[in-house]
Amino acid sequence: MDERLTLNKNLAQMLKGGVIMDVTNVAQAKIAQEAGAVAVMALERVPADIRKQGGVARMSDPKMIREIQEAVTIPVMAKVRIGHIVEAQILEALAVDYIDESEVLTPADDAYHLDKRAFKVPFVCGARNLGEALRRIGEGASMIRTKGEAGTGNVVEAVRHMRTMMAEIRALTHMPSEELMTYAKEHGAPYELVCQVAREGKLPVVNFAAGGIATPADAALMMQLGSEGVFVGSGIFKSADPEKRARAIVKATAFYNDPSVLAQVSQGIGEAMKGKDLGEIPPEERLAERGW
Numbered sequence: 001m002d003e004r005l006t007l008n009k010n011l012a013q014m015l016k017g018g019v020i021m022d023v024t025n026v027a028q029a030k031i032a033q034e035a036g037a038v039a040v041m042a043l044e045r046v047p048a049d050i051r052k053q054g055g056v057a058r059m060s061d062p063k064m065i066r067e068i069q070e071a072v073t074i075p076v077m078a079k080v081r082i083g084h085i086v087e088a089q090i091l092e093a094l095a096v097d098y099i100d101e102s103e104v105l106t107p108a109d110d111a112y113h114l115d116k117r118a119f120k121v122p123f124v125c126g127a128r129n130l131g132e133a134l135r136r137i138g139e140g141a142s143m144i145r146t147k148g149e150a151g152t153g154n155v156v157e158a159v160r161h162m163r164t165m166m167a168e169i170r171a172l173t174h175m176p177s178e179e180l181m182t183y184a185k186e187h188g189a190p191y192e193l194v195c196q197v198a199r200e201g202k203l204p205v206v207n208f209a210a211g212g213i214a215t216p217a218d219a220a221l222m223m224q225l226g227s228e229g230v231f232v233g234s235g236i237f238k239s240a241d242p243e244k245r246a247r248a249i250v251k252a253t254a255f256y257n258d259p260s261v262l263a264q265v266s267q268g269i270g271e272a273m274k275g276k277d278l279g280e281i282p283p284e285e286r287l288a289e290r291g292w
């Protein structure tokens with residue numbers, strides 16, 4: 001099982017520097033692939049629609065996932081509700097490339113996340129801070145994404161989560177070894193993983209940013225803050241011209257440190273999704289608060 005976990009972690013490294021796009025049908029999956037996405041996330045509704053329509057958001061119809069798997073050659077990810085063991089078994093049976101145990105869907109279990117070591121397929125999980133990331137990695141996640149606030153078109157939470165994570169990692173690298181156990185206790189993080197981050201100055205798995213990225217500049221910002229790639233959903237398919245915006249976000253993610261390329265790819269790509277101020281979202285509708 002540990003060999004499998006190492007393999008899965010290495011597999012996720014291959015996505016580095018890339019954009020993973022939420023897609024809800026074959027046409028969108030093809031747009032994503034042609035734009036240069038490194039993977040697609042197959043789901044029935046992008047987070048902005050999940051937010052708008054309300055109700056319980058569940059794993060997508062396997063038929064839709066299969067159609068997308070047949071239509072593209074890049075990896076296909078799909079989401080399960082937090083703690084939903086059977087949805088994860090179904091996605092593994094469908095041979096998706098990654099499972100996202102996602103707070104964007106309505107949690108199935110309000111106490112326990114999945115034991116991801118019980119599966120062969122790699123998992124990606126959301127986190128707002130280092131403690132949460134290390135708990136998910138301890139459960140067997142092969143990839144982390146900061147949560148942001150999905151479906152808002154507002155990057156502020158993604159920035160906050162990435163800055164928190166990077167600041168906590170930096171702080172650990174300066175911490176005297178006798179303080180690490182107390183840190184582990186206070187952050188609810190496995191001690192061995194805390195020691196590893198303190199030694200290496202980075203997470204033991206690849207770390208992407210997600211939630212609210214809506215422009216090429218947003219994607220580049222997350223990369224400059226230390227992200228190793230980005231997930232974009234609503235920001236592309238709720239914009240005026242998804243094809244142009246998808247291509248621009250891919251290029252901006254690759255050339256995140258080159259303002260002249262960023263200026264060029266940001267122009268003439270049509271209107272961005274409208275977006276929401278975080279103040280408009282009541283606390284009970286904050287998706288990032290789901291999970292622990």
Ligand SMILES: O=C(CO)[C@H](O)[C@H](O)COP(=O)(O)O
Binds near residue numbers: 210211212234
């Ligand atoms: O949930 C996700 C990752 O699991 C989405 O891919 C991501 O959060 C999309 O958010 P947005 O719609 O704001 O781009």
